[in-house]
Amino acid sequence: MSAPNIVPVGEQFGLTLSLNAKGEDLKMPEIENFDVLMGPSVSRSSSISFINGKTSQSVNYSYTFILRAKKEGTYNIPSASIKSEREVYQSNSLSIKVIEGRQPASNSASAGSSSGSANQGSSSNSDRAATTSKDNLFIQCDVDKRNVFKGEMIYVTFKLYSRVGISSVIDQTFPSFDGFWSQDIAIPASNQGATREAVDGIVYNVFPLQKKILVPQQSGTLYIEPAEMVFNVQQRVASQNVFDDFFGSVQNVKTAVKSNRIAISVKDLPAAPSGFKGAVGDFTLKSSIDKTNIKSNEAITIKVAVTGNGNLKHINPPTLDFPADFEVYDPKTSYDFNASESGIRGSTVFEYVIIPRYAGNFTIPAQKFVYFDSSSKTYKTLSTDEFNIRVEKGSDDQSTTVVSNMSKEDVKYIGKDIRFIKTNGQKLRSVHSSFFGSFMFYFGFLAALLAFAIIVVVLQKKARENANIAFMRNKQASKMARKHLKAASECVKKNNKEEFFDALSRALWGYLSDKLTLPLSELNRDNVRSTLVKYSVDEATIGEFISLIDTCEMAKFAPTAVNEPIDELYHKGENLINNFDKQISKKS
Amino acid sequence: MRKLISIIILAFTVSALSAQPNNLMKDAERYYTANDFANAIKTYESILKQGFESSELYFNLGNSYYKNNEIAKSVLNYERAKLLAPNDEDIQFNLDLVNQFVVDKISPMPRFIVTKWWQSLINMNSADGWGRISLIFFIIMLIAAAGYIFASSVSLKKTSFIAAIVLFAFCAFSFGFGSTQKTKISNRKGAVIFSSTVTVKSSPDESGTDLFVIHEGLKVEVKEVLSGWCNIKIADGSSGWVKQSTLEKI
Numbered sequence: 001m002s003a004p005n006i007v008p009v010g011e012q013f014g015l016t017l018s019l020n021a022k023g024e025d026l027k028m029p030e031i032e033n034f035d036v037l038m039g040p041s042v043s044r045s046s047s048i049s050f051i052n053g054k055t056s057q058s059v060n061y062s063y064t065f066i067l068r069a070k071k072e073g074t075y076n077i078p079s080a081s082i083k084s085e086r087e088v089y090q091s092n093s094l095s096i097k098v099i100e101g102r103q104p105a106s107n108s109a110s111a112g113s114s115s116g117s118a119n120q121g122s123s124s125n126s127d128r129a130a131t132t133s134k135d136n137l138f139i140q141c142d143v144d145k146r147n148v149f150k151g152e153m154i155y156v157t158f159k160l161y162s163r164v165g166i167s168s169v170i171d172q173t174f175p176s177f178d179g180f181w182s183q184d185i186a187i188p189a190s191n192q193g194a195t196r197e198a199v200d201g202i203v204y205n206v207f208p209l210q211k212k213i214l215v216p217q218q219s220g221t222l223y224i225e226p227a228e229m230v231f232n233v234q235q236r237v238a239s240q241n242v243f244d245d246f247f248g249s250v251q252n253v254k255t256a257v258k259s260n261r262i263a264i265s266v267k268d269l270p271a272a273p274s275g276f277k278g279a280v281g282d283f284t285l286k287s288s289i290d291k292t293n294i295k296s297n298e299a300i301t302i303k304v305a306v307t308g309n310g311n312l313k314h315i316n317p318p319t320l321d322f323p324a325d326f327e328v329y330d331p332k333t334s335y336d337f338n339a340s341e342s343g344i345r346g347s348t349v350f351e352y353v354i355i356p357r358y359a360g361n362f363t364i365p366a367q368k369f370v371y372f373d374s375s376s377k378t379y380k381t382l383s384t385d386e387f388n389i390r391v392e393k394g395s396d397d398q399s400t401t402v403v404s405n406m407s408k409e410d411v412k413y414i415g416k417d418i419r420f421i422k423t424n425g426q427k428l429r430s431v432h433s434s435f436f437g438s439f440m441f442y443f444g445f446l447a448a449l450l451a452f453a454i455i456v457v458v459l460q461k462k463a464r465e466n467a468n469i470a471f472m473r474n475k476q477a478s479k480m481a482r483k484h485l486k487a488a489s490e491c492v493k494k495n496n497k498e499e500f501f502d503a504l505s506r507a508l509w510g511y512l513s514d515k516l517t518l519p520l521s522e523l524n525r526d527n528v529r530s531t532l533v534k535y536s537v538d539e540a541t542i543g544e545f546i547s548l549i550d551t552c553e554m555a556k557f558a559p560t561a562v563n564e565p566i567d568e569l570y571h572k573g574e575n576l577i578n579n580f581d582k583q584i585s586k587k588s
Numbered sequence: 589m590r591k592l593i594s595i596i597i598l599a600f601t602v603s604a605l606s607a608q609p610n611n612l613m614k615d616a617e618r619y620y621t622a623n624d625f626a627n628a629i630k631t632y633e634s635i636l637k638q639g640f641e642s643s644e645l646y647f648n649l650g651n652s653y654y655k656n657n658e659i660a661k662s663v664l665n666y667e668r669a670k671l672l673a674p675n676d677e678d679i680q681f682n683l684d685l686v687n688q689f690v691v692d693k694i695s696p697m698p699r700f701i702v703t704k705w706w707q708s709l710i711n712m713n714s715a716d717g718w719g720r721i722s723l724i725f726f727i728i729m730l731i732a733a734a735g736y737i738f739a740s741s742v743s744l745k746k747t748s749f750i751a752a753i754v755l756f757a758f759c760a761f762s763f764g765f766g767s768t769q770k771t772k773i774s775n776r777k778g779a780v781i782f783s784s785t786v787t788v789k790s791s792p793d794e795s796g797t798d799l800f801v802i803h804e805g806l807k808v809e810v811k812e813v814l815s816g817w818c819n820i821k822i823a824d825g826s827s828g829w830v831k832q833s834t835l836e837k838i
Contacts, residue, residue, distance in 0.1 A: 324787045324801045358691075358785040358803065418655075418682040421648040423617050428609050428640040434773065436719035436766045444723045452730040456737060463738075 001080060001091040004196045006203050008099050009069050012037060015077070017063040017091055021084045026063060029078040033098070039065030069098040099198050135202070136163040139209065139227055139259035149267050150219050151280030151311050152374045153343045154180075158209040158227050158259060161199065165234035167252055174210060175225035179218050179266075181313065183339040185211035213339045215280075215311045216266040224262040231255050269372050273379055277318055279371035281310015281343070285382035292387065295394035299355050302364070304384055307347040310371070312337050317350040318369050318384065323362045327355040359393040470517035477514035481507045481577045485570070492566045497555065500566055504573050505552040508545065511577055525549060541579045548572055609640045616648065625656040643673035650682065659689045660805040660836075664780040667807060667838040671773050674711040691803035696823040710765045715773060718766030722759050729755035778838040779820070781806045781830075788828035792817030799828040808835065 003015040017026070017040075026040065040063040048057045069075075077094040137160075144155040158174070187208050194205040209227070216222055232252040269280070287304045294300060306315055317331040329352070337346025356362065366386040373380045435441055484507030491500035513520045516531065523531070525546070532542050551569065616631035632649040646669035653662035666683040673679060699707075713721065732755055735748035784804045789796030792814050802808070802822065811827065812819035818835060821827040 323785075324798055325785050325803075360784050416685060418651055418685055419678045421617060421620050421651050422644045422678070424644070428613070428635070428642050428645065430639050430641075434716055434719075434770065436715035436770045441719050441723070445726055448723070448727045448730055452734065456734060459738060 001077070001094055003067075003077070003094055003096060004203075005095070006097045006099060006196045006198045007069050008198070008201070008203055009072055011203075012066055012068050015039075015065045015067050015094075017080055017082070019061045019063075019082060019084065019089070021059060022061060023082040023084040023089075025083040027081045028065075029080055031065075031067065031077060033070050033073070033075050034067040035070060037066040037068055039063070069096075072098045072100050074098070097198075099203070100201055137161070137166075137231070137233065137255060137257055139229060139257050141224060141227065141259040141262055143214075143224070143262055143264065146263070147265050147267070148216060149269050149280065149372065149374060149377070150216055151269065151278060151314060151372065152216070153281070153311065154214040154216070154264065155341055155343070156210075156212045156214050156224065158211075160207040160209050160229070160257075161197070161204040162194075162207065163202070163204055165250075167232045167234050169229060169231055170254065171228075171230040172209075173228045175227060177212070177214055177224065179222040180214040180216050180224075181311075182215075183213045183313070183344060185213060185339045185341065187211060211341070213344055215314065216264065217314075219266045219268040222264045222266055224264065226259040226261050228256065228258050231257070270377075270379075272372075273370050273381070275318070275368035275381070276370040276372070276379065277316040279306065279310060279315040279369070280374055281308055281312075281371065282373060282375065283308035283310060283369075283371050283382065285369050285384065287384035289385075289387045289389075293390050293392075294356070295392050296356055296359050297394045299353055300389065302352040302354065302387065304350045304352070304369075305347050306350075306369070309343045309345045310374070312344055312346055312348045315348050317352075318367050320352060320367050320384070321365050322352075322354055323356070323364075325357055326362070327357060329353045356389065356391040359391050362389045362391065363387070364389065473514040473517060477511050478577060478581050480514060481511035483507075484510060485574060485577070488573070489570060492570055495566075497566065500570075501552045501555040504569065505549060505556075508549060508552075508573060508576070511580065515580065525553075535583070537580065537583045541576065541583065544572070545576055545580075548576060609635045609638055613645070613648075616652075620648065620652055620655075623655075625652045628652040629656060641668075641672070643669045643676060643679065645669075646672065647676070647679050647682070650679075650686070654682070654686055659686060660780055660782050662686050663690065663805045663807060664836055664838060667778055667780065671776070671838065673714055674769065675713060687805070690805035692806045692822075694806070694823045697825045710768055713765070713769070715766050715769035718762045718769060722762035722766055725755050725759035725762060729759055776838050777809050777811075779808050779810045779818070779835040780838060781808060781834060782836050783834040786830050786834045788820070788826075788830055790828060792819070792829040796829060800826065802830075807838075810835070810837065 001015065001017050004013050007013050028040075042061060042063055044059065044061050046057065046059040048055065074095060074097045077096065079093045080091045081088050082091070083089075140159050140161055142157045142159070145152075148154055194207050196203050197206045198204070209229075214224075231254070233255045234250045235253045284307050285304065286307065287302065289303075290301045292300075302320065304318060304320075306312065312335060317333060322328050332351040332353070334349045334351070335346070336349070337344050364387040367384045369382045369384065370379050371382070372378075484503055488500050488503035488507060491497075491503060509520060509523060512518070512528065512532075513523055516523075516535065518531070529542055529546065532545070548569070551564070612631050612635050616628045616635075619625070619628035619631060629649065629652045632645060632652060635645060636649075646665045650662045650665035650669060653659075653665060663683070663686055666679055666686060669676070669679045670683065729752050732748045732752035736745055736752055739745040739748055781802055781804055785801060786803070787801050788799045790799050791797075806822065808820040808822050810818050811821055813832060814829075816832050817829045818832050819827060819829055820835070
């Protein structure tokens with residue numbers, strides 16, 4: 001059962017029952033508040049179709065009543081029943097809104113027509129003015145909200161309101177929605193027909209032109225620019241001809257219509273917490289990982305699915321915190337959503353492919369996903385799961401690659417390997433014991449120093465002692481010499497010649513030995529001259545000394561050969577010692 | 589009498605114990621030659637556990653670890669061997685080779701050439717070697733000093749005086765080198781990364797900024813230790829903090 005949903009008072013309209021078989025015994029309910037002007041008139045249509053050699057046949061019977069509303073209000077037409085092949089079928093019930101009819105300035109109310117035949121909804125039984133006023137044909141742009149946040153969805157519809165017959169659409173221009181992202185909503189075929197809607201008491205046939213979900217991409221005041229359409233509108237032409245009048249002479253008039261311009265004020269979102277990726281709407285979050293136990297250099301896929309209603313297309317992938325030396329590829333984003341009047345529903349799936357290059361245990365921490373809930377106007381936080389990944393060493397881990405052959409010109413290295421272990425049996429020692437800094441080490445220094453000191457001290461002492469002896473001998477040299485001379489002089493008195501020469505030579509040699517700190521054994525007639533020269537004793541004294549020594553020597557073996565008197569020799573020796581005393585002491 | 593026997597027994601056991609590590613060394617060598625690296629490692633480690641060490645032991649252990657595909661441990665033991673024998677060519681060769689398996693390629697900071705010479709001069713000998721050299725110089729210096737004291741002629745005195753001063757300088761330098769080497773051993777600054785990958789942080793805290801990533805087997809210098817975190821410096825001069833558990837001191 002179908003009928004227009006809105007009718008003005010006093011207007012005729014059709015109520016049609018359709019049946020896909022031949023029926024009989026139609027029982028109509030009591031139709032109150034409406035005048036039944038005519039009916040039921042039965043019409044039958046049948047169709048036969050051949051599809052792929054198959055024949056199908058369908059029959060359609062329709063029962064039409066012409067009704068007229070008596071007064072305004074909303075009325076219910078209960079269901080009717082009809083019998084077909086011994087079965088009784090019930091129709092649906094209808095609700096019809098009756099409004100107070102208001103006639104547009106220059107037009108009579110157009111007769112309603114059943115849905116599906118609206119394109120020819122022209123009035124055929126009343127006179128019409130030749131103009132198509134704005135009241136008869138216009139495009140209305142509707143939005144569900146005018147104050148939105150950036151990223152919030154707006155539902156926009158463009159509808160054509162018409163009370164005239166339109167023969168064709170010449171041109172149509174829809175706005176480009178600058179500043180918005182737009183998503184068309186498919187208008188299902190069953191909804192493409194006209195509906196009836198009353199505007200200010202005038203009933204129009206309404207055609208949906210376009211339905212869109214708009215998502216503002218910038219803040220500020222954005223405009224939805226008007227849609228423009230150009231139609232050929234049928235207009236009755238006044239004519240003198242009676243037949244023309246009767247059949248209706250119709251002329252096409254080009255008419256341009258324009259929709260209203262709508263301003264939308266877009267606010268920036270309040271200060272966003274970290275983790276906000278531009279999602280506005282109402283979402284749930286699900287994250288999953290395909291495997292957690294893998295070998296290195298194998299790929300892992302992590303999926304993060306955002307499901308819900310909102311600007312799914314404009315969600316940036318959440319940044320997962322992957323371990324630093326994982327190979328991470330850019331996330332792949334796939335969308336799956338449907339746009340409808342209530343918004344964009346569906347899901348956006350982010351797929352992260354990662355390849356761990358090294359073995360170990362890793363954790364991908366949970367990551368916050370923040371979205372702006374447009375209904376409560378607050379930020380809400382969802383969270384991905386935390387994933388623990390255990391990576392084992394794969395067979396092709398980088399650290400086990402073989403050292404490449406390094407070949408030279410002359411010697412060909414087949415491969416490279418470490419040198420063989422040492423087997424020469426180096427002495428093991430306990431850990432942390434070392435010679436350096438040990439007691440033995442410092443003792444070595446100390447011992448060396450001590451030995452040095454002892455040697456130096458001992459040598460010094462000895463040297464000092466030697467020096468003392470020499471000094472004493474030096475000092476006592478003349479004394480000793482005089483003693484020997486005295487003994488010699490004794491011999492002179494006794495005239496003991498032999499003893500005299502002996503004492504004299506002993507006095508001379510002894511003196512020199514003491515004076516020069518030389519042992520007696522080292523002194524003889526041959527070297528005494530050079531020794532004395534070293535002590536810079538003059539030649540005359542040396543000559544005298546040598547001749548005196550010679551005399552003494554001679555006297556020892558041949559006493560008679562010595563002619564000089566003993567007294568003189570004695571004095572000579574005395575003088576000689578005095579001379580030595582003077583010259584040697586001068587030097588030393 | 590009983591006391592005497594017990595003393596003799598004690599002496600024997602002590603000598604047996606001290607002989608054991610050397611036998612173990614031989615055992616380990618046999619394992620290594622027979623390509624049984626796991627047992628070689630076990631044996632060498634048991635010697636270390638007894639408290640003995642030598643550059644040779646560390647070198648052989650490093651070889652065993654390398655053959656057993658444990659690069660980080662191999663690097664660690666070569667570095668320890670190098671500390672005890674800084675001028676050993678074999679150790680340096682194997683260390684260089686093993687370092688090719690370390691993932692991180694770091695170009696070391698260019699050093700002043702004199703500093704390089706100085707370092708290689710110090711590294712010519714171990715602490716003990718320098719200690720011995722220093723002691724020998726000291727003794728020769730004392731001899732020269734004695735020569736100065738007791739020389740009778742002036743020129744000899746002069747020569748031995750200069751020689752003594754030069755020798756004293758030698759002694760002092762080699763003592764200094766020895767103590768440098770000794771400090772290196774006793775105050776070990778080097779460490780080897782043991783975790784297969786480590787993220788170096790800017791502060792000793794998990795929340796620190798990630799600076800760079802280093803991998804298993806890399807030698808680093810530990811500058812500071814703070815509540816389980818180490819401030820490390822790598823060869824190119826960059827530094828940061830890593831957990832102490834990720835590295836092993838040389």
